[in-house]
Amino acid sequence: MNFIIESFKQAFYLILNLDKQLLDIVVLSLKVSGIAVSIATLFGLPLGVLTGLKKFRGRSLLITLYNTFMGLPPVVVGLFLYLMLSRSGPFGFLNLLYTPTAMIIAQTILAFPIIVSLTHAATVRVNPSIKLTSFTLGATSLQTSFTIIREARYGIMVGIIAALGRVMAEVGAILIVGGNIEGYTRVMTTTIAMETDKGNFELATALGIILLAISFTINLLLFLIQKKGAIKHQWS
Amino acid sequence: MELRLNVVNIYKAYNNKEILKDCSFFFDRSAVYVLMGPNGSGKSTFLRICSLLENPDKGDINYLRENKTLNHDLNLRRKITLLLPEVGVFNTTVFNNVAYGLKIRGFKREQIQKKVQEALDFVSLTHKKNQNALTLSTGETKRMGIARAIVVEPEILFLDEPTASVDQENTEIIEHILLQLKQRLNSIIIIATHDKDSAERLGDFHLLLESGKIRKL
Ligand SMILES: Nc1ncnc2c1ncn2[C@@H]1O[C@H](COP(=O)(O)OP(=O)(O)O)[C@@H](O)[C@H]1O
Numbered sequence A: 001m002n003f004i005i006e007s008f009k010q011a012f013y014l015i016l017n018l019d020k021q022l023l024d025i026v027v028l029s030l031k032v033s034g035i036a037v038s039i040a041t042l043f044g045l046p047l048g049v050l051t052g053l054k055k056f057r058g059r060s061l062l063i064t065l066y067n068t069f070m071g072l073p074p075v076v077v078g079l080f081l082y083l084m085l086s087r088s089g090p091f092g093f094l095n096l097l098y099t100p101t102a103m104i105i106a107q108t109i110l111a112f113p114i115i116v117s118l119t120h121a122a123t124v125r126v127n128p129s130i131k132l133t134s135f136t137l138g139a140t141s142l143q144t145s146f147t148i149i150r151e152a153r154y155g156i157m158v159g160i161i162a163a164l165g166r167v168m169a170e171v172g173a174i175l176i177v178g179g180n181i182e183g184y185t186r187v188m189t190t191t192i193a194m195e196t197d198k199g200n201f202e203l204a205t206a207l208g209i210i211l212l213a214i215s216f217t218i219n220l221l222l223f224l225i226q227k228k229g230a231i232k233h234q235w236s
Numbered sequence B: 001m002e003l004r005l006n007v008v009n010i011y012k013a014y015n016n017k018e019i020l021k022d023c024s025f026f027f028d029r030s031a032v033y034v035l036m037g038p039n040g041s042g043k044s045t046f047l048r049i050c051s052l053l054e055n056p057d058k059g060d061i062n063y064l065r066e067n068k069t070l071n072h073d074l075n076l077r078r079k080i081t082l083l084l085p086e087v088g089v090f091n092t093t094v095f096n097n098v099a100y101g102l103k104i105r106g107f108k109r110e111q112i113q114k115k116v117q118e119a120l121d122f123v124s125l126t127h128k129k130n131q132n133a134l135t136l137s138t139g140e141t142k143r144m145g146i147a148r149a150i151v152v153e154p155e156i157l158f159l160d161e162p163t164a165s166v167d168q169e170n171t172e173i174i175e176h177i178l179l180q181l182k183q184r185l186n187s188i189i190i191i192a193t194h195d196k197d198s199a200e201r202l203g204d205f206h207l208l209l210e211s212g213k214i215r216k217l
């Protein structure tokens, strides 16, 4: 029992002292996940909107694909990417294995289907009268598309934040392709896994507390956005 | 020269059921035309086709100016507008909803401010301009829809059931608005309604949609 209390004490000590090692790990985690989600949004948002708005051949198949990839196990992504980036793999010449870039790629792959799928769902949910109304008011099809994206904004934000939540908490993929190299590719989740293994609970606990705080913030944000987006139900 | 609408021998069927059948009418002067007919007779279909939201299976929608037929392009679309029976509401303020048509036409801020203010005054919604439009009542939503449609000064205005599912008080307000609009706007206004009394009060010309055709009463 005592060692738990001691770990927490030490953990808070690290946090309050803004321990350099701790801070570096947190910053790298935020950077890797932040960049990954940004890239996934850049490509995922337009694709989600497109499949939400346009009817074309193979659309249902594509949507099924998004949903399948949404539940992709991170270790599988890690393994796949490892094979691609390892020295004898097709992209081995890029020398990306065990770099933050490889971690960003892994998390982008994990975030992408979530963003596409939830953007698609948000776009489809927009009342059809919005499209008709914007047409009757003289909008071009591009203007109509932007209007629909604006109407779907809360659902889209939920998708982006959910993706961020998922990749921040993920450990399997980045452990495999990042290698958990001290001062270079060590992030919160991988450090927790390793330090716990070694019996160093202070750093692990400190990171655990921070990760929990981040997760709480993300979920609070989700809650606030969903609440704001639900304004239309005030009267019903 | 004023914009005119000539509907020529149009046909429209849904699931093999013919709704409009060799339907023709020439809206040849600025006036209020009231289109009557029981539910399901095809009034909404007719308005959607006229406002270029849908294509007829056969026949022509000819918009004319100085006897020249205009292309169905953005330019023409921006001179006509339809108020849908289920008014689409953007999840933003009443002001922004009404400003929509002006914004997409690239109007300047000051102009938008002035025109929207005028339109809101016209439908007595000025006090609600900063409120989220999704919180308006049905009657207020219809009034906002009218403001949003007239703010772009259409040459032809289609209104589909502007007073349907609206309470007595708002029906009177909306009718009053439409009667004022009739005097103010020198354009073609086409109103679909199944309310005979309302039609009587509003229309210069009364049309009946029956068996897929339009007949002047
Ligand atoms: N998009 C559609 N798909 C299938 N049937 C439709 C569609 N739109 C209208 N209809 C049918 O066409 C008929 C006429 O509808 P509508 O034009 O709405 O009549 P009204 O406005 O006079 O009540 C109705 O029977 C309706 O069910």
Ligand SMILES: [Mg+2]
Pocket: B043, B044, B045, B085, B160, B161
């Ligand atoms: Mg109708």
